[in-house]
Amino acid sequence: MNANLIYPYPPLIPGILRRRYKRFLADIELESGEIITAHCANTGPMIGVCNVGSLVYISRSNNPQRKLAYTWEMIQVNNTWVGVNTSLPNRVIKYALEQKWFPELSDQYTQVRSEVPYGKQKKSRIDFLLTQDGGEYPIYLEVKNTTLSQEKTALFPDTVTSRGQKHLRELMALLPEAKAIMLYFINRGDCHFFAPGDEFDPTYGQLLREAVKQGVKILPCRFEVTPERLLYLGVAQYLS
Secondary structure, eight states: OOOEEEEEOOOOEEEEEEEEETTTEEEEEETTSOEEEEEOOOOSOOTTSOOTTOEEEEEEOOOTTOSOSEEEEEEEETTEEEEOOTTHHHHHHHHHHHHTOOTTTTTSOSEEEEEEEESTTSOEEEEEEEEOTTOSOOEEEEEEEEOEEETTEEEEOSSOOHHHHHHHHHHHHHTTTSEEEEEEEEOBTTOOEEEEOTTTOHHHHHHHHHHHHHTOEEEEEEEEEOSSEEEEEEEOEEOO
């Protein structure tokens, strides 16, 4: 699949990151010199994508109910734009699934549902459930935003994630009655490979390898980020 426009950003505002604090907050200096506080949707450590003094872009909401009008969307790292708004990937993937832009999946489903309860106790929610009329095997698809990189390799996770470990166990439990996919949304265009972040969560890495062995499909999707749009670049090579 060639690079395709998959999401046009609304008009964004440039600035410089002055600090990120309390996980959800970032102070951004605008071109006018004014410093505003923007919402930071990424609550993780943001290793390598949170350097003070870096160029950033933010969006502004006209919703009067919002506590913070601005949202931090992306940061420039070594001349590469990296998307940091973790609320965006699921919206992008939903659109991509509805448009059937992933040739690896396009002929395997006709319906797309999001946030569907699943598991024995129905206490978890899968990001997307893909089904086909008369199809025997539904597809359960979980999405993980990925921003950490080492050279040309994207890594997930960038910290210990008990929630991520839980998701892998739950996907394995669905087999063989269903198909299970872990989609890593590589939110930067400079990575051609994907690997588990063993240095940051060795248990997750072990679980991911076991999941692949059992039949969970890994789909590390590459996206090029610019202040104007997201481009889908295809699937990165998985390095086990």
